Amino acid sequence: DAGVTQSPTHLIKTRGQHVTLRCSPISGHKSVSWYQQVLGQGPQFIFQYYEKEERGRGNFPDRFSARQFPNYSSELNVNALLLGDSALYLCASSRTGFSTDTQYFGPGTRLTVL
Amino acid sequence: AQKITQTQPGMFVQEKEAVTLDCTYDTSDPSYGLFWYKQPSSGEMIFLIYQGSYDQQNATEGRYSLNFQKARKSANLVISASQLGDSAMYFCAMREGGSEKLVFGKGMKLTVNP
Numbered sequence: 001d002a003g004v005t006q007s008p009t010h011l012i013k014t015r016g017q018h019v020t021l022r023c024s025p026i027s028g029h030k031s032v033s034w035y036q037q038v039l040g041q042g043p044q045f046i047f048q049y050y051e052k053e054e055r056g057r058g059n060f061p062d063r064f065s066a067r068q069f070p071n072y073s074s075e076l077n078v079n080a081l082l083l084g085d086s087a088l089y090l091c092a093s094s095r096t097g098f099s100t101d102t103q104y105f106g107p108g109t110r111l112t113v114l
Numbered sequence: 115a116q117k118i119t120q121t122q123p124g125m126f127v128q129e130k131e132a133v134t135l136d137c138t139y140d141t142s143d144p145s146y147g148l149f150w151y152k153q154p155s156s157g158e159m160i161f162l163i164y165q166g167s168y169d170q171q172n173a174t175e176g177r178y179s180l181n182f183q184k185a186r187k188s189a190n191l192v193i194s195a196s197q198l199g200d201s202a203m204y205f206c207a208m209r210e211g212g213s214e215k216l217v218f219g220k221g222m223k224l225t226v227n228p
Contacts, residue, residue, distance in 0.1 A: 033215070042118075042205050042218030043159070056214030088157055092216075099209045100147050100166055103216060105159035 002027065004093050004106035012112045013081050021076040021109045025093030031055075032074040033103060034066055035090040043090055049074055050097035078111075086113045116141045118206050118219035126225045127196050134181070135191040135222055137206035145211030148189040150180065153203040153221070165189060167211075196226045 005024045013019050025032050031050040035043035045058040049068035063079045072093075078085055088110050092103035117140040127133040139148065150162040165173045165180045173180045181190040193200060205221045 035216075040220075042207075042220050043216070045215035045217070048214040058215060090157075090159060092159070097214060099145070099211050099213055100164075102149065102161055102164055104161055105151070107156065107158040110157065 004091055004104055006089075006091050006106040006109050008109060009107065010110045010112075012114065014114050015081055015083060017081050017113075018077065018079050019081060019111060021078075021089050021091075021111075022073065023076070023091030023093075023106060024073045025091075026104055029093035029095050029104075030072055031094045031097040031101070032068055032072065033092045033094070034074070034076045035092065035105075036060075037088040037090060037108075038086075046076070048097060055097050081113045083113050086111060116143070116146070116208055116210050116213070116217045118208055118217055120206055120219035120222050122222045124223040124225065126227060129198060129226055129228050130195050132192060132194045133196055133224065135193070135204050135206075135224065137189045137191065137219060139187050139189060139206070139208050141187075141208065141210055143210040143212075147209045148180070148182070149207045149209070149216065150178070150189075150191045151205045151207060151218075152200075153205060155202070159205070163191065193224075198226050198228060200224060201226045 033048040034046040037043040047066045048056040068074045088108045092105045094101040148165045152160045203221045207216045207218045
């Protein structure tokens with residue numbers, strides 16, 4: 001079975017631009033979560049979606065938004081990019097949104113903001 | 115607030131030896147899950163093992179086992195018979211019952227020498 005897929009793998013943007021990152025969950029998984037991982041740190045939670053509804057949001061500014069589509073894929077949008085947004089963005093899927101459910105991660109999108 | 119602490123910045127181990135990676139956690143929720151992930155230099159987070167707070171036995175998955183000491187709030191990962199491919203960053207993470215997010219530690223780097 002295919003794992004979580006993310007696109008693009010790498011992205012270079014300049015300050016002030018907008019970016020859209022995409023994620024396809026494992027088949028049968030209905031929950032998608034997004035994490036930001038800056039160099040040298042553990043991932044930080046951004047959003048969780050389950051059945052197209054936002055279930056949770058981390059401590060990130062309103063420049064960050066996301067949505068989940070009927071096929072359970074998801075997009076993460078970041079507006080007005082800052083240098084500090086440079087990071088690895090990880091998408092994770094799980095069968096449900098329950099806390100005991102393991103989240104499986106994709107390969108990530110490495111975003112560089114110049 | 116939930117918190118994960120990984121104090122070992124890095125460890126070196128000889129191939130075929132066993133190694134223990136430390137993790138302590140803090141939570142006031144009696145229901146929680148503990149996870150270990152491996153992150154090679156490619157960036158993908160690979161799920162290794164899960165331990166629920168109500169599980170009576172320590173979790174095992176192949177060469178991985180979790181030494182769960184609830185009273186001490188520790189969840190150490192034990193890798194038996196290290197392999198060169200085990201060289202990576204290792205992250206401990208926790209998810210409280212009813213919470214939508216995984217909280218990660220800062221990770222630790224394991225290097226397996228031939």
